[in-house]
Amino acid sequence: MVALLPNDPQEMGPYRLTARLGSGGMGIVYLGRSRTGREVAVKVVRAELADEPGFRDRFRREVGLAMRVGGFWTAAVVDTDADCPTPWVASQYVAGPSLADAVHDRGPLPEAAVRFLGAGLAEALTAIHAIGLVHRDVKPANVLLAHDGPRVIDFGVSKALDSATGLTRTGTTLGTPGFMSPEQATGEGIGAPSDVFSLGSVLAFAVSGRGPFGDGPTHALLYRVVHRDPDLSEVPGALRPLVEGCLAKEPGERPTAEEVLDRLAVRAGDGPPEGWPGKGARPAAPATLKAESIPHPSRPTRPAPPTPPPPQSPPGTTPHGATFRAGGRFTDFRRSWGPYWKTALLTFLTAVVVEAAGGPAVAKPGLAAAAAAILLGLVVSAAHLAEHALRLDGTGLELRRAGRTLHARWQDVAYATLLFTDERTLAVVLVLRAESRIPIPRPLRGRNSGNARECVYRVDLKSPTQAAIQSTQLDTHLRRYAGPLYAPTHSRRAR
Missing domain, CATH: 2.30.29 (PH-domain like)
Structure with missing residues (x-):
């Protein structure tokens, strides 16, 4: 959680925005408060996505379905506006680290905590699948660890965004490569088994500290997801058969989310085990809001008034900004000059061949033309230096x-x-x-x-x-x- 930036909106619909919770390719998530002080997480979709044909209708339909999702382990979707300049959706704010942050800061979870995590996620996915939704982006960053158990976030918006972006818009896919299912990676139709595959990847990450398909460029990860077996060498023996089943390449060979819940055998009423990262006191809430009017949901968002940049600067910069100098000048020079010297060489060789074959004496004019082409290329390409x-x-x-x-x-x-x-x-x-x-x-x-x-x-x-x-x-x-x-x-x- 960080402070709002100068360009961030101050309010969205009926919610006053107080901090930034995170950002990504889909949009930015803010911490907001209602008129009565209720805390919510407000995801604001990027404007360029909202301009995609048909996006707003899909967004409205999918978020409407998400509002029907029940269950204890999902962050409830409570409000939305698909018609404002930048569509947004508000869900219950969950105080606690993401699974990604918890593993990064504290290391892998013990087996008992992973079983408890898996049971909560399986129950959440069961509720999501029960109304015909598919999450499509189950990953450590979308799992929050509250004091009483995990919460799945960012469901409901996924299908609308996927339909808007497609597999080829700006060359990206919806989902995180190391946690996508094979059918999702290849652009095939997906259903509930895709989420189960991602669940298996998340459990492997939680217990080992790394994804089952390793790290690396997007294309390498997608290839491994589709064609290679997962690396489960650090998954405890008792958990491995379940995780292997979730990570089956064929969707029909994977268990359902409800079957995963049954196989984890977590007893009702046990609560979070020892080593659960979210266990402990709830973090202090941000500063309270000033008592002032809140705009109507249909009112466009108002940007924050300009503020001077903070006095502290990132390492290696001055208070006036940052400058980055790049290499590649000689590479650009060669690329620009290349066609000129190739033309010069071809011109000279052609003149020599013509003269040697008994044609007119054009070798000297050809040499002059070649020299002129080289000189012109140097003049034109010098700017690249x-x-x-x-x-x-x-x-x-x-x-x-x-x-x-x-x-x-x-x-x-x-x-x-x-x-x-x-x-x-x-x-x-x-x-x-x-x-x-x-x-x-x-x-x-x-x-x-x-x-x-x-x-x-x-x-x-x-x-x-x-x-x-x-x-x-x-x-x-x-x-x-x-x-x-x-x-x-x-x-x-x-x-």
Whole structure:
């Protein structure tokens, strides 16, 4: 939980927003409070998703179904608005760490805690499947560990988002690669067995501290999910047969969520066992709200008033922003000059062959033409030797490449994201709002932007280690300065 950023809304529907709980490719989750002080988690869908044809109808239908989900181990969906400029859905706020954070901070869970976790998740999925819903994104980050047991979150929005994004929109899939089912990874139709496969992956993660298909690039993880056996070497022997059954490649060979609950044999009334991460006192709530009017749900959200950037800056930056300098200048130079010297060589060789074959004496003119092509290429390509740099601050960002510069204020930006194009190359992709009048220089234009509204700043590093360090630094500063405009993902390829 972190404080609201300057660009975050102050309120959403009838809820006053008080803090940020997290963000992802789908949207941003805020901690909100109702008029009576009830705490809720408010997920605000990204504006570009809301503009997809038919999205709002699907969103309204799926969230309506989610409101019917019962059971003790789900975070109840309590409110929604599919018609406001940025659709949102509110659910019960659960105080406690996610499974991902708990394992990261404290290590794997003991077997008894994993059994208790699995029973709660199986009961939650049974309730979700009972009304015809499929979660589609069961993963450690979507499991919260409350003091009395786990809670499954983010169900209901998944199908609407999946229909809007599809498997090819910006090259991503809905779901987390290491926890997706084989049928989900290959784009086939999915049902309740897909969630059971993800449940098995989550249990393996909880007891071992890593996913059953390892780590690595998205394409490698998806390949292992579809074609390789899971690594269950660290799963205790008593749990292994159940987890293996959940991770069967064929959906029909997996147990149902209700059968998983029966096989875990957790006795009713036992409560959380020793070692349960959520056990203990409830965290203190954020500061209380001021007594003031709350807008009607149909009223558009109002952005927070601009505030000066905080005095503390991330490590390695000044209070005025952060600057990143990229390599790749000589690579760009070679790419630009290459066609010129190849043309020059072809011209000269053609002239020599023609003259040797008894044709006119064109070797000397051919040599002159080749020299002219080489000189022209050097002049045109020299701009690529200029410094490549990216600067971020609270007002916007500046991109410099091949002697050309782009200045953009944050209010001109629709969204920004950070991508890996290969293990040593990153790309910051910036999509400008349609109404902005900012020209995008040719060296910064994205290949997939027909109307030149997308620009790409490529960062070439010397090693995968440097790329990992640089990506972490860029991610930190984009989260700080771009706020909700930043959509973190590393799955799509840039130019």
